[in-house]
Amino acid sequence: MTAEAVTHPKGVLDARSLNRAALARQLLLDRADLPVPDAVAHLGGLQAQEPQEPFVGLWSRLRDFTPGALDAPLTGRRLVRTHLMRRTVHLVTAEDVLAWRSRHDAMLRGRVLGTYRRELAGTDLDELAAAGRAVLADGEPRSMTELARAVAARWPQAGPRPLGEMLVAGLIPMVQLPPRGLWRTRAGARYAPVASWLGREVDPPAPPGTDPVGAALVRRYLAAFGPAASADLRAWCGLAGLPAAVAAVRGELVAFRDERGRELLDLPDAPRPDPGTPAPARFLPAFDNAVLGYQDRGRVIDDAHRGLSVTGARFVLVDGRVGATWTVEDGTVAVTPLRRLTRSERAEVAEEGRALASFLSDGAGDRVVIGTASP
Template identity: 70%
Template sequence: MTARLDGRALNRATLARQFLLSRADAPVLDAVARVGGLQAQEPQEPFVGLWSRVAGFDPGDVDRLLGQRLLVRLHLMRRTVHLVTADDAWRWRPRHHALLRQRILGTWRRELTGVDLDDLAGRAAALLADGRPRSLGDIGRALAVGAPGPAPRVLGEAVVAALVPTVQLPPRGTWRSAAGARYLPLSAWLGRPVPVEVDPAAADAAGADLVRRYLGAFGPAASADLRAWCGLAGLPQVVAALREELVSFRDVRGRELLDLPEAPRPDADIPAPVRFLPAFDNAVLGYHDRGRIIDDAHRGLSVAGKRLVLVNGRVGATWDAAAGGGVAVVPLRDFTAAERAEVAEEAERLAGFLARPPAGG
């Protein structure tokens, strides 16, 4: 008989995989890989996500790893900017190419009607081959010259978000930086070829790697959760091929959940500390069914850019930086006296972290 896991058990499993049950004593590069990357369209948000996950986190480590090209920022899962390891960018970007192209067409279908996207991609690749960093606007304006059609912004976004694998260069995404995004081809930045699309012969292996990595960071989870995280279609066949190496559970609704056999599934009664999450954190967004971590009544907060506070493992408040320093917390439910004290203590620690100056500042 298949074992059942209630919401609390799934919650603790997620917290453990995402280093939110206890902070990881691990290098930042390893932590980013093990949580499946961090959503990063808001450039400063991953720093809070890592502060809540990594013991003794130093934001300068992210700056250093970006400069060393070991961490990269690029459009990836769900066409959102993610902070991932260079190795994962190299593995995962080809597997997402068709999705990225489909999503950009969905956004700009009317504007791109009649545009030969393969020709546009070829012209963009030739433009970027000189190795000069360019902004989205620079790329769009260069491609628009002598070619009546979509506005430069549409052309630029189509290129950097979909048609050509590109990376956002530092200082974008470094601590306390407000630098705009400039782009280079991912292959040039990594110093190794990055296929535009995954080779059909390697597609199953690439999909299997993605499934294992997702379950390691977010399991136990359903196939619908996997798709919600990455946005990719066609993975059920990969999951079916992996079944013999996975274990199966049922949730309280009867959905089948799959997992890696040796992945942590802590006791549901283990205490969960208060944790402050950044906007769009994947610990919440990484599922189709987010009930393990946020109540349905508050689900909209997870896609509205609200920063969330986990209290006893679940979203119990929102937070923001307060004017003049400090952290302002808005509860979503009544807290016990012990919960209020723990939230206040963690908020004070977070305020101290946010006040840290940039390197050399």
């Protein structure tokens, strides 16, 4: 593996070069020897609306990962589950939610309003936020439904679901408390303000005309996903107003083109492996950002299968690309190929699948069934 870009003489990175770069940044070429909080920080968070999925995402990325290595920083308040990028629940570090949340406020409110504009018409959002904070002032965590019902008398026309989603995702920086998100734990989402859980308020918005968080997000995104276009950055975080942040750090970056002519930016010393670098089979959880973190997902998944990325399908990477889906039931990992796999690919997928089955069953089983691709 080399840190030098393998490019066309005109600075064009082909699809395979972009694929290998993405895998390297996502810790999917070689499992990393990192503590879980450091891995989560490097990745800019893991999508986590399905509470158990981050365990598979980290198992596929970290050497000798055990479930307790995620449970401990969740209960120890080093990691939190919160609505952030794209208004989806992400597993992020405490430091990142404190630093990033204010920069996401407008996007989060806008996305909730986009869903419930009619129901929330005429609702004073500042008053709603104040009412929600008053309910939470007693320090007791609440479910979204409990919080909504506590303020519903003031806004009966809105209905509990819109009020609840606006409070927990749009207006008040909140975290979902353990035991939700712990290994093999079924628990409803109960919320507490970030400030009460972490002991300090989120960082205030930057002064007008400055955007240090936006600039930091550009750097962090490229470290985990680059080389990438500005449209990819926005697809990952959902934020508007990032062109100025990109412009502010452009002098630190290097530029390439993809085969469609799009400009791709990157950190100069970030890994860009040789496109011939072998890519081992890897099992991804539902909604993994290795796929969802781009506007142009073609570096990882074929257009014919792109729709699966938003349905909750779990993917198997074969030679670095989505080549199959997988499910697990009664300790058996079932793999459904999306294309014909070669004999060596099937053997590699089977070996990795057995290791995953053993992880999911605490070593009690390692059964894998691989189907046949549809014609």
